[in-house]
Amino acid sequence: MTEIRHRAAVLGKPISHSLSPLIHNTAYKAMGLDDWFYDSHEVDELSLGDFIGELDPRWHGLSLTMPLKKAIMPMGQTANRWAEKLGVANTAIFDWRPGASGPGIRLYNTDVAGINLAITNALRKHGRNDDATYATLPAKALIIGSGNTACSAIAACSTMQIEHVTIAARHADKAHAIAPLAQTFGMSVDVISLRQIPEIIGTERIVISTLPSHAADSTASAILPYDTGDLNGILLDVIYDPRPTLLMQAYRRKGGLAIGGEEMLLYQAIPQLAYMTGTDFDALPPHLDGTIRLALQEVL
Template sequence: MTLRAAVLGHPITHSKSPALHRAAYAHLGVQLDYTAIDVTEEELPAFMARVREDVRQGQSWRGLSVTMPLKAGMVREVDEVRGVARELGVVNTVAFEPAAPGDSTGSTRLVGYNTDVAGIVNALRHAGAVSAPTGVVLGGGGTSAAAIAALKELGAPDADVFVRDVSRAAEARAAAAALGMPVRIRPMNEAAAAMAAADVVISTLPPRAADPLAGELAGLFARPAGQPSRENRPGLSGVLLDAAYDPWPSRIASAWQSAGGAVVPGLEMLIYQAVEQVRHFTGLGAAVPAEVIDVMCDAVGAPRRVF
């Protein structure tokens, strides 16, 4: 019987998750059919009810990847939330695991995880992020919760979170409180200077939403007439991870790199978090070989050298 898995979200046609997962399962020799399914927030409860019925009818679901705008709502649709996902209230991975004998949920238990945190941490570490960094997060939605958790795992003592509307950062505030991580919620128009001084910046903004900041950064590091060349002037020394990977390079990534900073494409974060999902969906855990990352890189055109 062919196993099933899918990525859920709205919109979903742009997702690179099918290419990543299919490449991994082909390499591993696992017969797992992975598809993309468009599901809105309003449709999620009914969709999950159909999935549970599929399981009762014997269909072999093994996992769900969950993207925006479903990460918070999925918490209410699973039987159990584990690890950092429990603290964040944000699920991006659902694993279908055998239930213990007598479990009232049936023979299969739906367990929610968050692999975004591991994806961010691993991508930043491979880019040379320092320990105990000064951290900045752009955006206050579901992915910002994972970004705050990642900064805590890297040893950051606190973080500045910049949002367009300081009254609408509930997910970031809740995540910080649950983690015991001090954060300051600040308006986006103050972000550029703080970014320039930070060791790590994580942008969780949608594609092109950070474009205005790119212009501000370029202005901060522009060379006035008669001033020394770039090689003789101070520049950025921090690492920027831009979770938006299409189009790439983003304007903010280009501005950051031009000023001397290191850039981590969101595609790297996506690959690292997908590897963790493959571990859950196949049941192989740590037995998933390292070369799986190579085939996943090839599937989406990411250079292997970054890993």
């Protein structure tokens, strides 16, 4: 058996559902990294510092999920624009120095890239980039939710030629709190309630739902009987269990293109892999996303 010399993991609470170990270990195999291993650990905000304090130089990095994306911020230095701008990181990279009591920690946000790549690759794969109907939709996006992932979704929209963002949320105060973020990226913004979604969804080029599992089910039920007209945009629902979600099913039945959260998960993991293994992006195996996608399809 090959000795494990290099470690990484995903932390969060709950964590048993995570597909990150499958993604990263599949990639290690494709990259020929036989002495690398990635697993999961249930860690909350109070125990995060202690967990990191017990690591040794075999550890190269961590993936962070709820509720740790903000908790990690005081423990390291932001290393990319999105971690700096949003104040949340889903990736911690360790720099071990002789004589130091612990590692230096570089913090990255790869969720923004994950959302962008999930959407742009799906549009290209399904020929929507060349679809005249899609192209004539207003440069508008609908973000459903108001948490950390919604902030990453707003940032991602700024990289996809979106000019106006509508935030739909269960709690108006939280939606209004993150609304100024869109303006910092040069986009106009408004806030609506979840029950207003059927009224506008037909004019949105991009729809991103960041709600927890089943939280958008009532919205899906409201969309189906509503006279939305044909939906010609794209929906990303960040949930991958259940798959497809009721919201995805409703969007597809109205004619739209809908993708699940496994696509975002895949594409946010690829830059993590590059950072953790010290591999240039251009040196990653060709079609690595396809290799990982096949592994995901076997378990989903």
